[in-house]
């Protein structure tokens with residue numbers, strides 16, 4: 001992050017995964033210039049508050065007591081293929097019906113998240129196409145990455 005986290009929680013990055021490295025399969029969003037992605041992850045800057053509440057978006061009227069990061073994971077709905085429609089798999093807050101994301105303490109401006117290969121349906125040696133976007137900048141995209149999994 002550019003600055004250390006303040007009093008409000010927010011999504012910082014969105015990561016799109018083309019797990020078969022094929023732009024012809026998966027979801028599309030012409031408006032956002034996305035094609036061929038099977039999954040989306042959101043890396044969230046989350047926090048706990050003095051009133052014992054926690055948030056990954058928004059906040060509380062009380063002071064933050066802990067800053068932590070977590071990565072959610074959503075699968076593009078196969079029936080529609082639209083990037084606007086997802087099935088939730090992993091949730092930063094542990095939303096009922098979804099896997100609770102592992103949490104990592106925020107150290108300075110550094111956020112960390114972890115995604116399990118099993119949840120992405122991938123295995124070592126597989127090549128993924130990954131697009132990372134900053135949440136609060138448009139387009140705010142980094143160059144596409146071809147990632148070979150260890």
Ligand SMILES: [Ca+2]
Pocket residue numbers: 018019020021022023024025026036037038
């Ligand atoms: Ca694909």
